[in-house]
Amino acid sequence: MGLRNTRDSYGAMARAFHWLTVVLVLVAWLIGLFRGELPEANRAAAMFVHISLGLAVVGLLVLRLLWRMVDPAPPPVQTPLGRLGDIAAASMHGLSYLLLLAVPVIGIVLVFARGRPLPVFGLFEIASPWPADRAFARSIKPYHEWLAHGLMALAFIHAAAALVHHFVFGDRTLRRMAGPA
Numbered sequence: 001m002g003l004r005n006t007r008d009s010y011g012a013m014a015r016a017f018h019w020l021t022v023v024l025v026l027v028a029w030l031i032g033l034f035r036g037e038l039p040e041a042n043r044a045a046a047m048f049v050h051i052s053l054g055l056a057v058v059g060l061l062v063l064r065l066l067w068r069m070v071d072p073a074p075p076p077v078q079t080p081l082g083r084l085g086d087i088a089a090a091s092m093h094g095l096s097y098l099l100l101l102a103v104p105v106i107g108i109v110l111v112f113a114r115g116r117p118l119p120v121f122g123l124f125e126i127a128s129p130w131p132a133d134r135a136f137a138r139s140i141k142p143y144h145e146w147l148a149h150g151l152m153a154l155a156f157i158h159a160a161a162a163l164v165h166h167f168v169f170g171d172r173t174l175r176r177m178a179g180p181a
Contacts, residue, residue, distance in 0.1 A: 004071045009176045017064040028053035054104035061100045077171045099151040106144040113137035
């Protein structure tokens with residue numbers, strides 16, 4: 001398998017971006033979901049990892065989109081759903097990219113609204129551009145959480161659709177991203 005996409009399959013770079021994004025988002029979501037269940041002594045470290053994963057998702061998204069501009073995706077596999085299926089898939093991908101950006105950006109705003117600096121992978125910190133506003137932080141936290149849950153629901157639908165393509169339609173959609181070229 002080469003680095004670049006072919007007409008029939010995704011290349012190593014597209015696959016790496018896809019699966020690394022899956023892992024980062026899943027781990028960040030799980031930490032966000034269960035951080036409160038951790039012992040108090042571990043919560044700050046968990047939040048640092050959660051924030052670092054969110055920043056990595058944004059960086060990976062930028063790299064992924066830049067790569068996509070120079071290495072377009074293979075054309076959609078023809079299915080019984082026809083053009084409607086292609087539109088649905090493109091819409092789901094667009095919404096996924098939007099949420100991959102929106103969830104971390106709202107998380108960054110949440111950190112700043114709490115008046116805290118944003119740790120950037122333990123290398124440096126970006127100071128909050130405004131004073132702490134706990135009421136604002138409380139008001140935006142649910143959006144960060146709901147959109148993160150929405151992203152996970154979308155990922156579940158995406159995975160289910162890939163399985164339908166594989167087991168119901170019997171096409172190459174899943175194998176193009178998961179299996180040998």
